[in-house]
Amino acid sequence: MITRMSSLFLRTLREDPADAEVPSHKLLVRAGYVRRVAPGGYSWLPLGLRVLRNIEQVVREEMDAFGAQEIQFPALLPKEPYEATNRWTEYGPNIFRLKDRKGADYLLGPTHEELFALTVKGEYSSYKDYPVTLYQIQTKYRDEARPRAGILRGREFVMKDSYSFDLTDEGLSHSYKQHRDAYIRIFDRLGMEYVIVSATSGAMGGSASEEFLAVAPTGEDTFVRSTESDYAANVEAVTTPAPPEQSIEDKPAAQVHHTPNTPTIESLVDFLNAADLGRTFTAADTLKNVLVKLTQPGAKESTLLAIGVPGDREVDFKRLEAAVSPAEVSMLEESDFAKNSFLVKGYIGPGALQANGVRYLVDPRVVRGTAWVTGADKADHHVVDLVQGRDFTPDGVIDVAEVREGDPSPDGKGVLVAARGIEIGHIFQLGRKYADAFALDALGPDSKPIRITMGSYGIGVSRLVAAIAEQSHDERGLIWPRNVSPFDLHVVVAGKDEALAAGGEKLAGELSAAGLKVLLDDRKASPGVKFADAELIGVPTIVVVGRGLANGVVEVKDRRSGERVEVAVDEVVEHLRALVRG
Template identity: 60%
Template sequence: MPTRLTNFFLRTLREDPSDAEVASHKLLVRAGYIRRQAPGVFAWLPLGLRVKAKIERIVREEMEAAGAHEVHFPALLPKEPYELTNRWVEYGDALFRLQDRKGADYLLAPTHEEAFTLLVKDLYSSYKDLPLTIFQIQDKYRDEARPRAGLLRGREFTMKDAYSFDVTDAGLDASYQAQRDAYERIFTRLGLEYVIVKADAGAMGGSKSEEFLHPTPVGEDTFVRSAGGYAANVEAFETVVPEAVPFDGLPEALVLDSPNTPTIQTLVDLANERYPRPDGRAWTAADTLKNVVLALVHPDGNREVVVVGLPGDREVEMKRVEVAFAPAEVDAAGDADFARHPGLVKGYIGPWSPEGAVLGEESATGIRYLVDPRVADGTEWITGANLPEKHVFGLVAGRDFVADGVIEAADVRPGDPAPDGSGPVELARGMEIGHVFQLGRKYAEVLGLKVLDENGKLATVTMGSYGIGVTRILAIIAEDHHDDKGLVWPASVAPFDVHVVATGKDQAAFDAAEVIVAELEAAGREVLFDDRPKLSPGVKFADAELLGVPKIVIAGRGVADGVVEVWDRATGERTQVPLDGVVAALS
């Protein structure tokens, strides 16, 4: 049975919704695919539901081909397991929490690691039961601070989430690879360009993690890639560490006056003016060591002040710092923090060693001092002397101070070398469409998922977690496939295969269209039939362009001459086809 526009539930709109910024949001609303219910919460109208079902089918088929079994969990889950893993707290405001009539705490699950872990614990007990990968396609909830861009960042969204369970690390590697391969097949079938980037596991914990990013200017993520094949998201980019330089022959550090040097540039200018290099090369910002004071708020509420040293020509990149310090939250240091640490001389902060102050009268001992990987042993720096209006020149890392640790805090820039030696990197915008994690034993440990191994001993299971954002993918496809007239669906996910339009006042055109629709349906094609009488061809064509079905058949005046037009939505090409040749032309 074809879907007829005379009685289909559809209303196309001429105006963009006022809250829409990106094309997918505007067009999906205007073309009657989705409708907003609350910020970041949408209802699916018939056309949208059809596209979503097609994406889900592709995902499901590839999951099953990869040996994963489908289950379905409730969105409403009890608090306790999420308390054990600390996600009840760590998720912060992003978790929808509620109580039932008895006052018991529940949440709307953002992902289901805990529930899947407990299910396997509940049912399985032997290594013989493993490996196992189970998945669901399910509606998830995240109370985003700034839901935006329609389906691209919603508060309710459909995800395919899969979880793998293995006894051995090699098993986890294999399960991870199977999901990773399935993701490649899924995105290929969906015609979605993707880049696999090394990712930080973030709040999920675990060891190995890769993101599938779709390069797009509307993307929220910046990622790094080299022509030689390296790719990582900015958080996971690893700075190339310079070779250590021997201390022999390095001159001693000198403390020098440096009044009125509130910025790196003023410091460099002063250095070049008052203290030029003997060899005549100019000092640059890269010769200075900038020390940035940050405050960490640990999960237990404790506030810790840390100092991060990085070359003066680099900025601290908050995304990278946040990942490096997770699960602590990173805050700017305020007056109160400085007051508690009088050893921090604002504008003249320098490094120090665990043993105590290197320079300066007041020791800053007790504060962790961390450095960028470029601050390798033997590198010389102009930096604060921990004394008002004084800097130190020629301070040597590893000789004059020893940091408490190394941290990836600095921004990544085009031209930085890729860590795998594959050349300089460039930066690009992308949107996460999939994520594969090796969770390792973290969840199984906390929730007690153990099985008997081959030797009859209890072994903690190692897990993976694999997610694809179904509704986000739908929006990204719309983002990639549209023009100024409307949506242009690729055939794999189009709501219908063919959109047949009967136009004009001649009943013969409508009758011919009926025949063509019947023939197309008999040939297994899904047909949307614009059988609305009394509408101008212009209105019907505009709707067809807006809806974006890949092939449009127009039965109009040409029917009298035995022809219809076949219109390719993507190319705009229109071809005259004899009435009895439509099925062949579209197969």
């Protein structure tokens, strides 16, 4: 079927929308793919819906290919299952809640772990029934505090969410691997540049977890990648390699120095270097002890935690939060220092911490045998050459110091550089949390119940439209990968005379008959307007029916490279069919 621009419900815009900051948002609105209806709520106009459906179809095919089965749940869900897992409370203001006419509580589903677990429990009972993987491609809702960037972070969006149900941990690993492989095929088919990063689990709690991030400077997620390998990870998941332990024997004895007016690392280093101690100190030689309070879930009281990091690095609070989850972190207040008079602000050292029973964890770089300049637990005093394993022994290691560009890659290859990405997929070994909540068991061969273990896997289908647009555009407009493009070909009739119009119609008809999806610009507009719209809309191949037609040729233009070739009219259908079908 030919789609004609003359009747297509599409009006392109010359100006960027006022509320748009990122390229995908600007271009998808300007090119008439989406329109804003409410904060974080967009309508899909004909071109946008075609792209969305194309992506859905790639996702569906790859899910079906490994035996996942598609089903569909309501989006309007009763409260009770989400109360059973405590997510009704945990989600806080991040979900939409409502009451029906009888006053019963409902939510608009953000993800459907509960419903899938309950449904499998309702249908399956024997170990012979397992494993099973179910999925849906569905509209989901989250009441984002700051919906942004058009469809990149909306409040109503389309997700593919799937759930695997296995009898054993090995089974879960296998299901996880199946999803991981399918996701790789999906994102490859969609022509994306992406990385797979180790992820922390967020609010869901569980074990193995990886995120697929589309590399884009406008992405909300930061990650690091190696300059010399495939290594990539969320900053929260980067592990710092420990240096080799050092000999304690040859280290000088610890000495306490009077270091007046040195409350900061910088002032301390300056003071030491001015003091002529026979060597040069840097911030990396100092050991900064940072105190926080931890509150375990359900606990009324918090406990102190001291973290020792090299003085040239800050504690990264996102890394800290991920490391201590589900405990919550808070800062010390003045009253905490008052209560714990052994904490001498600015001069805290391992000695007082350990003497007073404060749990003391150190950065992986603080290995046995390393010597440090640190607080002497006395105002205006520091200790030099305090040696780990001789003068103090930490309670353990915590890897929460900031990660910096230039740090060695954890896989030993190259160094880390920072990058930004858009989360387009997440795969996650949930384990037995939901099965426990609903007593989801299979009856085993010995008639004993086997608790099921679950995985949860998501792809942001509508977000992918924007993520692809972020990766694939130029200053003139969108450039769709073939598998995603709303049309295979954009045929532009470049001129107003009737022979061209007839030639365009004829060609479009032949291309359509050859099974290609054709957008025909048959409008009474100038060639310049038509070319600008074609560049903006971003169909990867543009066919120009223009002056050359009189000589039996049309021009085939590659939207991405801008390359143009003239092709004889009687060969062009086959030429384009080969081009499109690869």
